[in-house]
Amino acid sequence: MFCGECGTKNETGSNFCENCGAKLENKKKNPMFSNMSKQNKTVLKIASGVIAVIIIAFIVLSNMFKPENIAKKFFEATVDGDTDKIYNYLNIEDGKFTSKKMFSKVFKEKLKENSSEVLNYKVTKVNKSEDGLKMDVTISYTEKDKSLPKTTEITLKKNKKNKLLFFSNWIISSEDFVTERPVKIVVAKGTKLTIEGIKLDKKYLDKKESDEDEEVYELPKMLTGEYTIKAKLPVGFVVEDKLNINKYYSEYDVKINSSNIPKKTSKKIEKTIKENLKTMYDAAINKKSFDDIKNKFDYKKADLKEIEEDYNTLVSNLSNSSSTLTSIDFTNAEIVSFSFDDNEIKVRTKIKYKYEIKYKDYNDEEKTNKSSDYDYLTISFDCVDGDYKMIDTTTLTTYFSRYN
Numbered sequence: 353m354f355c356g357e358c359g360t361k362n363e364t365g366s367n368f369c370e371n372c373g374a375k376l377e378n379k380k381k382n383p384m385f386s387n388m389s390k391q392n393k394t395v396l397k398i399a400s401g402v403i404a405v406i407i408i409a410f411i412v413l414s415n416m417f418k419p420e421n422i423a424k425k426f427f428e429a430t431v432d433g434d435t436d437k438i439y440n441y442l443n444i445e446d447g448k449f450t451s452k453k454m455f456s457k458v459f460k461e462k463l464k465e466n467s468s469e470v471l472n473y474k475v476t477k478v479n480k481s482e483d484g485l486k487m488d489v490t491i492s493y494t495e496k497d498k499s500l501p502k503t504t505e506i507t508l509k510k511n512k513k514n515k516l517l518f519f520s521n522w523i524i525s526s527e528d529f530v531t532e533r534p535v536k537i538v539v540a541k542g543t544k545l546t547i548e549g550i551k552l553d554k555k556y557l558d559k560k561e562s563d564e565d566e567e568v569y570e571l572p573k574m575l576t577g578e579y580t581i582k583a584k585l586p587v588g589f590v591v592e593d594k595l596n597i598n599k600y601y602s603e604y605d606v607k608i609n610s611s612n613i614p615k616k617t618s619k620k621i622e623k624t625i626k627e628n629l630k631t632m633y634d635a636a637i638n639k640k641s642f643d644d645i646k647n648k649f650d651y652k653k654a655d656l657k658e659i660e661e662d663y664n665t666l667v668s669n670l671s672n673s674s675s676t677l678t679s680i681d682f683t684n685a686e687i688v689s690f691s692f693d694d695n696e697i698k699v700r701t702k703i704k705y706k707y708e709i710k711y712k713d714y715n716d717e718e719k720t721n722k723s724s725d726y727d728y729l730t731i732s733f734d735c736v737d738g739d740y741k742m743i744d745t746t747t748l749t750t751y752f753s754r755y756n
Contacts, residue, residue: 355369355374419508419520420478422441423489425437426506427506433464433467436456439452442524442526447572449547455575458577459577469496470494471496473494475489475490487509487522490504491506507527528576530573531599532599534570534572536568537568537571537603538605540608541563544584545569552571574597577597579597580593580595588735592614609689624739624740625742629682631648632645632748633677636663637670642663654741654743658743659743662745662747666750669750670750677752678720679708681706682705683704685702685704687699697740698732699730702727703726705749707725709752723753730746
């Protein structure tokens with residue numbers, strides 16, 4: 353053994369150094385280790401290391417699975433607009449209209465619109481329910497260029513099944529992200545509907561609720577938010593619109609109006625209206641019979657009884673007017689409202705026109721007046737191979753003012 357003071361080697365068992373006289377310390381070996389083989393000592397060291405790792409891992413995981421920390425991570429994902437992470441935290445039951453892909457489609461733009469740069473945040477309040485199964489975590493945060501902080505409350509629910517056997521499984525409540533009940537969507541009979549590219553086939557059709565005019569589709573729970581829908585109508589064209597689904601309301605009507613008619617279709621119908629009215633008025637001015645213009649309206653299996661009556665009424669009313677219409681040009685047709693029944697389309701239209709009339713004044717002198725005006729007409733069409741055939745109209749204008 354060696355002296356701790358001068359380093360001199362001494363005989364084993366000596367109490368004092370032979371060189372300097374300093375007291376020597378006799379270190380006794382731990383009998384537990386002295387009797388161990390080298391292999392056992394190695395095993396013990398490894399086991400001690402494993403236990404240390406387990407303890408550290410347990411502490412780390414306990415901290416990770418704390419509801420406050422889960423709420424913070426969820427808040428960070430929301431600020432970052434990371435729809436995949438948000439979806440994973442929500443633990444939503446996967447389905448056609450509740451999938452991660454659908455979640456991204458529905459919420460990505462919404463998150464982008466509501467996004468702002470968050471400078472800092474912290475958990476300010478944690479409220480646990482009496483039964484210990486629910487927790488509300490309040491987070492206070494400050495946005496860039498905003499002087500006052502904002503708060504948001506994140507609700508978590510405790511899952512019955514633990515994580516990794518030992519840790520409480522807290523999940524973000526998905527109540528605000530999923531409808532409470534199945535969703536019913538009402539469309540005109542024969543409409544083919546797609547929602548965010550998913551076609552609603554017959555398995556979603558509620559036959560009991562549907563009737564001869566409307567079809568009702570019932571969808572399982574959906575994500576709340578705004579969906580892009582496309583409806584292919586029986587009259588031959590496709591309209592696109594937005595459908596806003598919320599958690600409480602469960603029935604939606606897909607309505608067709610002037611704002612969601614495809615521009616190409618509305619322009620085609622408006623052009624047809626102007627051309628057909630021009631044909632009818634020019635023929636009426638010249639007192640032609642309907643047979644003279646019938647080919648402009650005729651098509652296979654056409655029923656022209658209504659439009660023929662409309663034309664004959666126009667001829668009669670113009671003939672009985674105190675003024676003589678000599679010319680008319682339709683300058684604009686604007687669709688105001690739109691509806692359809694089976695293959696028949698009804699269009700409420702604002703018509704603008706320029707006209708010329710001749711009349712006799714109080715002195716029996718012939719006068720001419722040129723002017724412009726507008727009127728509203730409801731015109732019915734049949735859709736035939738992509739074309740729109742006029743089959744009926746409300747009473748056509750036959751009064752033309754003598755004054756500008």
